[in-house]
Amino acid sequence: MKITFTMKTSDCLDYPAREYAKELAIKNKDIISEEYDGNEDYYIANKISEFHRIMEKWFEYGESVTLEVDTELNTCTVVEN
Secondary structure, three states, X not given: OEEEEEEEOOOOOXXXXXXXHHHHHHHOHHHHHXXXXXXXXXXXXXXXXXXXXXXXXXXXXXXXXXXEEEOOOOEEEEEOO
């Protein structure tokens, strides 16, 4: 049997987006220096926006995600918007 449900949590992507951006900032100091004139805050803000654009495929309004659970196959799949 398949069960589909939507979970909604405001700002659920904010923390992962910040972590994504901070990790990239650590790894890309040269890019920040060359392409962002050393402005790490601007780089991080840009990468946070990038993360949210990537997640739009699965998360609506940055807070709602729909999952489909198949109890026979014992799987859980994220439903694309």
